[in-house]
Amino acid sequence: EMWGDVGRCDHALTLVQSVSERSADRLLRVRLWESARGVGIRCRLLSGLGFDHEMMQMPTRAHSGGWRMRIVLAQALFLKPDLLLLDEPTNHLDIHALTWLEFFLANWERTVLIVSHDRGFLNKTTTATMFIHGKRLRYYGGNYDTFLRVRAENRAHSSAMAKQNERRVAHLKGFIARFGHGAKNLAKQAQSRMKILQRIQDEPCEVDFDDPYLRLQFPSASPLPPPCITVANVAFGYPLADGSIPKTLYQNCDFGVDCESRVAIVGPNGAGKSTFLKLLTGEIEPTEGHVGRHAKLVVAKFTQHHIEMMDPEKSSVNHMRSLTQEGVSVEEARKYLGRFGLSGDLALNPIKFLSGGQKSRLAFAELAWRSPHILLLDEPTNHLDLETIEALAMALNQFDGGVVFVSHDERLIEMVADELWVVNKGANGEPGSVAVWHSSYEDYKERLQQEFVSAGLVSGGTVRGVNA
Incomplete structure (x- = not known):
């Protein structure tokens, strides 16, 4: 019996080992599948x-x-x-x-x-928005546009209630002053109204006021007849280190820019958007074709790199004073910086203590100082808050010169751009291109969404394989 039990145990052990091997094999396949x-x-x-x-x-x-x-x-x-x-x-x-x-x-x-x-x-x-203002955090249901609408409605209601309370307070104070020391019954009414007045004053109706709105202004030079910049059959490729023929970034570019142009340049990173701005300014020369510029043209250009190259030890005032050989007075420089939200100690502190948005404002002040015919802006909204982006868009719309900017900010593009230039990246050894998009920015984004679906990056409105 003992040996029979041992035999049965061996058989059971063999079965367990077989099951374990199959389970391990299945687990390995699952792990490989999960890894893949x-x-x-x-x-x-x-x-x-x-x-x-x-x-x-x-x-x-x-x-x-x-x-x-x-x-x-x-x-x-x-x-x-x-x-x-x-x-x-x-x-x-x-x-x-x-x-x-x-x-x-x-x-x-x-x-x-x-x-x-x-x-x-x-x-x-x-689907919800939290707004920090006046050292308080307020919660609103809905996206940003909904928040703006609801906040405006609440502010209008609060303002109306505050005015109503002011009228009530004035009426109560008048009654108390008139009858507070009169007949006994009127004095009692005055005391009752004093309690109502105290309650109103103890529970004031707060109105959610905005901070002072930043106003930017870009003065322009006297207008020039078109075209200010002509791009004729241009191709470009960066020279290679070994001196061999450069790989063409894009070719067959034909464009014109004048003092009424409002152009947004979009496209993937690495396609050459910033490079195209350098071709317009003359920082680099095309490998084919010609870029012509009006003899009296003044161009001002904004880039993140320019901000990084500012002397961090200088103050904003001294930075502005160094823009011209003859220099300007401290008072004039401070007055000019104040138009761009850099007043008080901000204008006197070293640039290294400014935030990214404040450094951008300093760069905008420098652009305005040059009174250009054409503004070239490379990702100007980076580090800016929503209010400053709105102020920038309004300033560009009021600017009497041409504007060409690289940006992915939907709000800025929709408010400012009349034309959309798309820089397409080259593929399979073929050079890229710069083409005019003859439709809206929203239509361009819809085309990109369709490309994501075609490429298998999204499926049925969701990102494939990630949200499942």
Whole structure:
């Protein structure tokens, strides 16, 4: 019997081992499948944020700061946290990556908290808004446009209630002053009204006032007859280190810019948007064709690189005074900076203590100082708050010269641009192009969404394989 029990135990052990082997094999296949699925998801996330296959194979240290930020963003999205915190996620994104991210977050099934200056992005990705003002945090249901409407309604109601209370207070004070020391019954009524007055004054009706609105102004030089800048059959490619024939970035570019132009340039990062602005200014020369400029043309250009090159030890006042050889007085420089929201100590402190948005305002003041015929702006909304972007858009609309700007900010493009130039990236050894988009900015974003669906990056309105 003992040996029979041992035999049965051996048989059972063999069965257990067989089941264990099958389970281990199945577990291995599941893990391999999950690993392959994870790689697929990571690739889709990186593709959506603008990485091609070659860029995905590069070490992180080989990427620029902007692309590293995208890698960090892709990592956060891949982890699918219960709470996703995004602080200015659109700063280093082009229009392609921005549109994809809007798709992604619109279908994110967990909590996401976004700090952003991009009004269009907030409208498409949020369902509630928290507003910090006057050291208080107020909560509003709905996206950013809904918040603006509800806040305006609440402010109008509060203002009306405050005026009504002022009238009541004036009436009560008049009654008390008139009858407070009169007949006994009237004195009692006056005392009763004093209690009502005290209650009104103890519970004031607060009105949510805005901060003083920033007004920017860009004075222009006297207008020039068109065209101010002519781009004729231009091609460009950066020269290679070994002296060989450069790879053409784009070709067959034919455009004109004058003092009435309002042009937004969009396209993926690396396509050559900033390079195209350099061709317009003459910082670089085309490899083919010709870029002509009016002999009296004055151009002012804004770039993030220009901000980084400012002397951090100088004050804003001294920076403005150094723009001309003859210099200007401290009073004149401070007065000019005040128009751009840099007044008081801000104008006297070293530039290194200014925020990114304040440095941008200093750069805008420098542009205005030059009184140009044409403004060229490369991502001017980075680090600006929503109110300053609105002020910038209004200032550009009032500017009596031409404006050409690179931006992914939907609000700025829709408020300012009359034309949309799309820089298309080259592929399969073929050069890219710069083409006029003969429709609206919204239509262009819809085309990008269709491309994402065709490329398998999104499916049925969601990001494939991520939100499932």
